[in-house]
Amino acid sequence: MKVLVINCGSSSLKYQLIDSESEEVLAKGLCERIGIDGRLVYQKEGCEKEITNAPMPTHKEGIQMVLDALVNDKTGAIKDLSEINAIGHRVVHGGEKFSGSVIVNDDMIQALEECTDLAPLHNPANLIGIRVCQELMPGVPMVGVFDTAFHQTMPPKAYLYGLPYEYYEKYGVRRYGFHGTSHSYVSKELARFLGLDINNCKLIVCHLGNGASVSAVMNGKCVDTSMGMTPLEGLVMGTRSGDIDPAIIEFISKKENLDLEGVMEVLNKKSGVYGLSKGLSSDFRDLGDAAENGNKYAAEALEVFSYHVLKTIGAYAAAMNGVDAIAFTAGIGENDPLVREMVVKNLGYLGVTLDEEKNKVRGKDTKISTEDSKVAVCVIPTNEELAICRETVALLK
Ligand code: AMP
Numbered sequence: 001m002k003v004l005v006i007n008c009g010s011s012s013l014k015y016q017l018i019d020s021e022s023e024e025v026l027a028k029g030l031c032e033r034i035g036i037d038g039r040l041v042y043q044k045e046g047c048e049k050e051i052t053n054a055p056m057p058t059h060k061e062g063i064q065m066v067l068d069a070l071v072n073d074k075t076g077a078i079k080d081l082s083e084i085n086a087i088g089h090r091v092v093h094g095g096e097k098f099s100g101s102v103i104v105n106d107d108m109i110q111a112l113e114e115c116t117d118l119a120p121l122h123n124p125a126n127l128i129g130i131r132v133c134q135e136l137m138p139g140v141p142m143v144g145v146f147d148t149a150f151h152q153t154m155p156p157k158a159y160l161y162g163l164p165y166e167y168y169e170k171y172g173v174r175r176y177g178f179h180g181t182s183h184s185y186v187s188k189e190l191a192r193f194l195g196l197d198i199n200n201c202k203l204i205v206c207h208l209g210n211g212a213s214v215s216a217v218m219n220g221k222c223v224d225t226s227m228g229m230t231p232l233e234g235l236v237m238g239t240r241s242g243d244i245d246p247a248i249i250e251f252i253s254k255k256e257n258l259d260l261e262g263v264m265e266v267l268n269k270k271s272g273v274y275g276l277s278k279g280l281s282s283d284f285r286d287l288g289d290a291a292e293n294g295n296k297y298a299a300e301a302l303e304v305f306s307y308h309v310l311k312t313i314g315a316y317a318a319a320m321n322g323v324d325a326i327a328f329t330a331g332i333g334e335n336d337p338l339v340r341e342m343v344v345k346n347l348g349y350l351g352v353t354l355d356e357e358k359n360k361v362r363g364k365d366t367k368i369s370t371e372d373s374k375v376a377v378c379v380i381p382t383n384e385e386l387a388i389c390r391e392t393v394a395l396l397k
Contacts, residue, residue: 029049092119098148354370
């Protein structure tokens with residue numbers, strides 16, 4: 001089967017065309033600056049990237065350009081659109097309605113609309129992607145794969161907040177967790193890589209990218225995760241604050257004369273390592289370079305980030321009463337040996353020893369702990385698009 005994987009954001013759209021049998025990526029790219037001006041990046045397997053600037057007032061023009069590029073006479077990856085057998089959509093928030101992937105139909109779309117309150121920035125874009133594909137590719141089966149679904153196995157003690165219970169009943173205020181497709185994929189890959197039985201082991205997955213979250217996976221099921229009702233909770237991130245004392249919101253609002261929206265903007269876009277480094281960068285490459293050149297704020301930002309990852313690993317080892325293996329994944333987890341070292345060197349109490357030479361690795365399945373380490377620590381690259389492709393095929397079979 002050839003599966004088109006679509007990940008629709010508010011002004012961008014990432015796509016991959018994957019052959020599900022060989023798991024080969026036939027073409028991939030993105031549409032950027034949708035609604036602003038418009039740029040298509042397209043790359044056929046084994047070829048150079050092509051960049052086309054063209055107006056994209058809405059996602060519809062973007063997706064149409066992707067489809068045209070896929071069947072282009074010279075650089076297309078397929079001859080005819082009828083070769084696309086299915087479309088897999090990444091959907092951010094499935095609330096409590098979706099504990100797994102689902103085939104897209106009217107009921108699914110309506111249920112998704114009802115979750116929009118919970119992810120006002122993301123779900124509307126995902127819905128647009130689904131509707132545009134229905135219009136441009138009528139009759140092609142589609143599947144929605146939710147960021148929240150993998151975490152639906154969490155027990156109430158992990159997902160309930162210490163708030164009036166009615167808020168949960170009336171409004172669905174609870175922990176949902178995100179990056180679920182990645183946590184699910186990486187936990188399975190970690191078990192496979194180490195020869196562990198996924199149904200009989202305790203794993204911790206650290207998905208450290210611009211957004212960052214940790215999950216505790218026991219016997220293949222998520223039992224806790226650091227992101228909450230929204231992706232703002234948990235670790236200190238690129239520009240997001242992660243956990244703070246909730247009273248800070250009122251305090252800063254008064255001191256800085258900001259309304260609620262203004263404070264939320266600070267917590268989402270001006271905080272995290274970006275805010276800690278006094279606006280230097282949210283990119284760990286910049287922060288690493290600056291810290292090496294003596295920038296105290298960049299060095300502290302890296303320490304705060306790593307410390308929060310370290311504390312969360314400790315919490316999840318406690319939550320599962322032990323841990324067999326830990327995985328690092330996503331942009332930072334796969335590529336930043338310094339952050340991994342800052343975390344793993346402090347896990348001695350779990351019997352973990354870091355292999356400093358192996359920790360230099362970037363972006364491939366590697367055990368970075370020593371052979372005698374009691375808990376194995378690995379780098380496991382995530383692949384959310386492949387995970388979505390696999391889910392899509394599994395559901396349609
Ligand atoms: P993601 O959200 O998973 O795409 O991760 C993006 C983040 O990964 C970037 O903002 C960088 O901070 C980080 N990153 C990517 N490549 C590297 C690298 N070579 N070294 C350190 N950090 C990196």
